[in-house]
Amino acid sequence: MTAEDVLQEFVPYSERILITGCHGLLGQKLFTLLSPTNTIIGLDMQPGTHLSGRDYSYHTLDITRGPDLIDAIVELRPRYIINTAAMTGVDHCEDEKEACWRVNVLAVESLIKGARKVGAHLVQVSSDYVFNGKQPPYCETDRTDPLGYYGKSKLASENVLRGSDISFTIARTQVLFGVAPKTRPNFVDFIRLKLEEGLELSIVDDQLGNPTLADDLATGIARIIQLRNTGIYHISGSESISRYEFACKIAAAFGEDPSRIKPIKTAQLKQKAPRPENSTFCLDKINRELKFRPRSTIEALMVYKEQLHELQITTGGNAK
């Protein structure tokens, strides 16, 4: 069986699936995986779409426009809604608390209202930042205690779902990276580009977690839909490492000298939002219930490298 056959085994067929934030990194990975065999309805902020597919329709909509969002769901009648749209900048959320709450919490309340009207199942993407990072590894039943506003908003989105009467799944993830056109730079892009410019880098060695290839997260979510599983799932890469170790692996993967990266401590950065020190996930539940094993960091970086190469060929070297 080829790798593609294995992947297709994880993909649902003939469902109507609405993806919010379809132009984001995860949104595009979900689109790529699901669109060949399902009817995809994409929603995002910017007018026009660069995605195309046989059964694909795109709608420009700010999900904080509650009544419009509910009307759209009623008109489009999806069987599944996957909410990837969010305000994701952790320090930005600390500065813009009201805007963060509107996107990350109030919009989820509107999605729930729409989902209830059409009987759709809602998959909400959440974060490791719902934990304080003091007692890893974290499994799905562990106590939450977010440190910053972003984590608080993500936990609140989980809680409105838990308090609702609709069918739902929460997919928590962390340190997401991958290749997709027109997305904002992720950690791997940032390190790679700085090293390509010949710069030296200082990266924290006291923040640990599981770097996650966005393709793997998309596969885990597809599997949840295929199996119709509900509840909470931790979906991340299989390996826990510090950001410094991750940066060194990125350097090695791209033939750059890792000694140009120096370890520093989080306290030296004076970041606005506090971060969990170690939010390593326990992946036993996805291994057991989804029969799904995400890639190691090196395997994931090899996929990233191949996809970047393909994107650079198709865009004539202008990718990212």
Ligand SMILES: NC(=O)c1ccc[n+]([C@@H]2O[C@H](COP(=O)([O-])OP(=O)(O)OC[C@H]3O[C@@H](n4cnc5c(N)ncnc54)[C@H](OP(=O)(O)O)[C@@H]3O)[C@@H](O)[C@H]2O)c1
């Ligand atoms: N990235 C990580 O390391 C990480 C870690 C843990 C969890 N997560 C979660 O994973 C999910 C996907 O992350 P990602 O990295 O794929 O995010 P992303 O690349 O920033 O994609 C999010 C997409 O949603 C759109 N969007 C934002 N606000 C919107 C609104 N009000 N209405 C409609 N669309 C809106 C964005 O448009 P604009 O670009 O125009 O704003 C963007 O296209 C998020 O829920 C995030 O909280 C991410």
